[in-house]
Amino acid sequence: MHTFFHGWRRKAGLVTLVMALALTGMWIRSHDVWIAIWFPCGSWHYCLISADGNLSWCSLNKTDFEQLLDDCMGGRYGFHGCGICTSLYRFGHEIPTIPHWFLVIPLTLLSAYLILWKPLKRA
DSSP: TTTTTSHHHHHHHHHHHHHHHHHHHHHHTTOOOEEEEEEEETTTTEEEEEETTTTEEEEHHHHHHHHHHHHHHSSSSSOOOHHHHHHHHTTOOOOOOTTTTTHHHHHHHHHHHHSSSSOEEEE
């Protein structure tokens, strides 16, 4: 069994399988809970949003970000009940969005190929 993980293919296959499983978890959770991760970088804030089975990416300047927080927080901690995408559209931002399955299926197939494909015997 310890010889199964020799070489880079199967190790890379396990890494891609873990990434596919993490994205699948986000996909399932995104139907009930909106997840927003903010990355501040200078005067801009970059946002990764997982909501309604989709993954979105946007960038906001500092004033728009503070206005969005005021709209969504409403004196509370967290974004419960906040329409983040609706608020971003109000600021005139185009939000590039892709469905989670668009990433999950290729990663799963790639991991199956890397894990299950038998390595060639060297002569």
